[in-house]
Amino acid sequence: DTEVTQTPKHLVMGMTNKKSLKCEQHMGHRAMYWYKQKAKKPPELMFVYSYEKLSINESVPSRFSPECPNSSLLNLHLHALQPEDSALYLCASSRESGGRWSTDTQYFGPGTRLTVL
């Protein structure tokens, strides 16, 4: 089973709201990723967690705050977002990251469609 689940599917928030996106996998993967995807563009990497530690932050603004409470769960906390942050937010996981190539295949969730008003 290569399933990554994300909640909610859709989220509408105002610029002063605080909300969170949730991602879960039960494949025993130790690496998890957040991507942002604007319309008609490829996904852009935001964060990588490896063994529950943040290993990559691609210069993402501090209004996005990731959290990895355990090896199965990844959250993205949102605060004071801007309308240009509206996008599809994708979560992915892989067995490892930076290890053997064959274990680093990423599996994606269905995404959360975020609209910031």
Place this chain on the structure above:
Amino acid sequence: AQSVTQPDIHITVSEGASLELRCNYSYGATPYLFWYVQSPGQGLQLLLKYFSGDTLVQGIKGFEAEFKRSQSSFNLRKPSVHWSDAAEYFCAVMSLMNYGGATNKLIFGTGTLLAVQP
């Protein structure tokens, strides 16, 4: 720097016709290559991947891809397209980044949008 080029932004094929989507990569070492498909408003689904070995790779949904080192290409093919294949297709190469610990990063092409005519 590593990069992936998908020269075709948009392709239209008739249902039942064959399909080839082009992907060219730039990478200094042996590349590790992927094709993902994305239906509208959905996440990315892995179609197939190439790490080593046989250069012709079989994937899901009847897709295959051929790795050609001499041409730096990893083109995706399907002999007979179905209407349900209409989607965005992304080619990607895995790149090893070192942030004080090695981490792999996917570098995506810009995508090819496939439309299927009845």
